[in-house]
Amino acid sequence: MTDQTIPPGLVAETAEGPQELLPRDRTSPAELRREVGAVLRLPESHVPGSGDVDLERPGDDTMILNFGPQHPSTHGVLRLMMELDGETVVRTKPIIGYLHTGMEKTGEELTYQQGATNVTRMDYLSPLINELVFSMAVEKLLGVELPPRAVWIRMLLAELQRVSSHLMWLATNGMDLGSTTMMIFGFREREMVLAFFEKTTGLRMNHNFIRPGGTAADLPDGWEDDVNLICDTVVRRLESYDELLTGQPIFRERTEGVGVLTAEEALALSVTGPMLRSTGLSWDLRRAMPYLAYDQVDFDVIVGTYGDNFDRYAIRLNEVRESVRIIRQVLSRMPAGDYRVQDKKVTPPPRARIDESMEALIHHFKIFTEGFKVPEGEVYVGVESPRGELGCYLVSDGSSKPYRLHIRAPSFVNLQALPVMMRGGLVADAVATISSVDPVMGEVDR
């Protein structure tokens, strides 16, 4: 650190203790019971099933196993410390931060125009949805209304992104359960979606395509044919996933009743997205608090019953079908018009105008050197990402850079449910349970 501005008092505050899971003899009884007691929000004496927790047990009876951060099955640099009793998981603690790059701090140094390039790198499996939530927050502060085509293009891209993200999840989840075929299948179909993104945005990932004020460009010529082909292929291939996994006895035995989460626990732990829906609660922001034009399209919210790994698989599989349904409606109803708002202070002028108009040149120069100014205020916007509620809390002090940019990352919060889901399960199922949370470490650590 080269910095001299740290007040001296702060140095004393750094002895908060280790983040690791401590051995049994150094852990308080309350801590040992925590996942049971905390979640049900009852005093320790009233916790049903707290008899499961054998507090008298000596520390050398169990073993603490360190898992990650460089294990291929942890979906990135997630590190877990698990206390094992034989093959049974007793306590788990996720330890994160290995991919922390200070993106929220970086966001304060970039203009609103540049901000989308920053947030798109957080959740690298659904970058367009990150750009979407950031742009929506900025637009809310600016008070600009988007032309309908921009809204529908965004919706098309967001749903394609959900398809690609869920396909990726199906692939890696299959891989975690030992099905390499599923991995190849999932990546194969995802590639089609990424190829379309490349054609549209120029990049396969981290597009910086959805920007404050609309999108960076219009859809390419012939996009309808590409999207139609993606829809037809994906729907047809989903049938073969069903054949490969859904009905397969080995797959079902390894996922049914494993990693169970109840609706009360999920709500208490602030879990959102497919994990919350798997517990039987129908909560989807696209339906409950519609944004973009989700109130004008027809789709179903997929809900599970048991909250186990199989439900989470089935929900994601069927959400791909629902996304395809939305995409088909967007295909037939895409409005004509402009793909971005014609506000000269927000969106740069067309290239051709710069050669002939002095004002266009000035606006172009202003936007790309100092950016546009956003009125003072603060706003929170939440959208449904493939992993849950993705929120953006933005504070503006009236300048051209965010005063504070906070991303409410769904997998950061959802990871907290892991100790509850793993408790009492087998260590062999741990990998499948981690996978069913669908954590993206770029987003967890930001």
Next chain:
Amino acid sequence: MTAAPDAVQPEVVFVERARYHDVVEEHRRRGFDLCVDVCAVDYLTHPGRTLGPEVQPERFEVVVQLVSTSGRRRVKVRVQVPEADPQLPSLWDLYPGVEAMEREAFDMFGIRFTGHPDLTRILMPDDWEGHPLRKDYGVGRVPVQFKEAPGPR
């Protein structure tokens, strides 16, 4: 189904620190069953922000986003935290899911949540000094070998 309320315009509640825990508890009783987000803001270089009437601005502000899944409503609780005594009661006993979020706010801003079961750093290493998202914490830079290299951006 009736028209959903505007998803991005939640009701805002300003609350003083002494009543913060009670007000959130009251909201939980009223059906706000999901605590979506807890985050902090350091208003060191922007003290003249817009606040509700009779709210005394302090350096830090903690913002809590609550959602009612049955009522489909959002509420935003904003509480001011003074620099001299950056402490706030933890909401962990109401919403266990705030654990990671409060740890992040502590890690990044140094706000201490009393009653939190495991207030350790979460994103930064154990032995890190300072709280990086504070406004008086520099962005830092990679040392370069040129004498005339510019300072931090």
